[in-house]
Amino acid sequence: MSFAPPDLSAIPAAGFDTVIDVRSPSEFAEDHVPGAINLPVLDDEERARVGTIYVQDSAFLARKLGAALVARNAARHIEGPLSHHDGGWRPLVYCWRGGQRSNSFASILAQIGWRVDVLEGGYQCYRRLVKDALYDRPFPCRVVLLDGFTGTAKTDLLQVAQRRGAQVIDLEGLANHRGSLFGAMGAQPAQKGFESALAELVRGLDPGRPVLVEAESSKVGERVVPPGLWKAMQAAPRITIEAPRTVRTGYLARAYADIVADPQRLDAILASLTRLQGHERVEQWRQMARAGQIEPLAADLMEHHYDPRYAKQADRQATPDAGRLRAERLDAAEIEALGAELATLMSRM
Incomplete structure (x- = not known):
């Protein structure tokens, strides 16, 4: 359930119906894969709360709170902007580095029956492709x-x-x-x-x-x-x-x-x-x-x-x-x- 594009052209041309960025709104506003929509599984305030607990209390408590927030936000997205999609819909999901946020959301979508993939390496993978195209190549x-x-x-x-x-x-x-x-x-x-x-x-x-x-x-x-x-x-x-x-x-x-x-x-x-x-x-x-x-x-x-x-x-x-x-x-x-x-x-x- 992962997708690793070899170059920039692979992302929009790989047959996905929707590219979903599950990062926070501020991360999405700074930059995102062209054409992606933002369905954050943690908003900026929630992400800060989870991060603070992770640093000041424990990783376990942070993951428990994060899981609850992700489930709550995923339900809102499924009942709202994703409610009209039929069983043949194929989304590509990504977060910062293809970790917990994107995989958690993708697992929920997959359980519904949608053919979901996760961008391997997340936004960081995409950013490396941009850097290669504009900085490293003639x-x-x-x-x-x-x-x-x-x-x-x-x-x-x-x-x-x-x-x-x-x-x-x-x-x-x-x-x-x-x-x-x-x-x-x-x-x-x-x-x-x-x-x-x-x-x-x-x-x-x-x-x-x-x-x-x-x-x-x-x-x-x-x-x-x-x-x-x-x-x-x-x-x-x-x-x-x-x-x-x-x-x-x-x-x-x-x-x-x-x-x-x-x-x-x-x-x-x-x-x-x-x-x-x-x-x-x-x-x-x-x-x-x-x-x-x-x-x-x-x-x-x-x-x-x-x-x-x-x-x-x-x-x-x-x-x-x-x-x-x-x-x-x-x-x-x-x-x-x-x-x-x-x-x-x-x-x-």
Whole structure:
């Protein structure tokens, strides 16, 4: 009653109807096998109680309490989210390392008559597969970077190219961050969750085709790009998007409308630049923001903050030029046309 996948592709493709993670909600939230559902046999508070008794009293008392809690929670799951399954249902169950939590729950399901398997080694086995894919192996595809100054609509172009058939990795989407000081879009996934989502995407790539990735630093917000992909990005050729600063200014004002609509958030971000830009310049920017002068503010930020940093980074990371696309408006129609051109360029590589 155990299942030991040789690689990531084995887990979703092995014929299981449902993958069940029986770890606590906080463990599941940090990371889990893609597509798994969370039916904890011990919630976070219960797991802490059992662990405390194990350390402070005895292993026997901890196992006795744990067994009672697992049975109670298993009954709730069987009467609730699992109640509609017929006799042919085949689940895969896992916990942290394929131990007591998963085997206890699987035994109960097996007694009912369901064809249940336990993931051998549990989540730790899955995590080793992710690490092997992203840390230990060379990246499986040729990488092409989409580059350009801030405000050249790289993320939008990446998404259009993907719709047009290009093979793409959207690191900002996976990390839930737009990759700049103003880029926060809410809570980011944990590093392990970010890596699981990336590994699942990489698993589906065609190694015979290049993959387009937006030129980023080694971190997207607080999430670190794993070394296999980062090494490939450092040596990758670049397709560069070019646009006049005035065009980029208008695009940024539209793209970051959510921040513009939150004056306190905008002011706090600008204030955080004081160490890099000095009190006088930052105070000018804060006054421009308070006066609603968003496009002049964006232009000044690009001139004094973003563009110099981009130019310095480009000098340090000079790689082959794979093409250049020129933008003149960066409105919806032009972004669609440039994205289609980008996809065509990728198809010829």
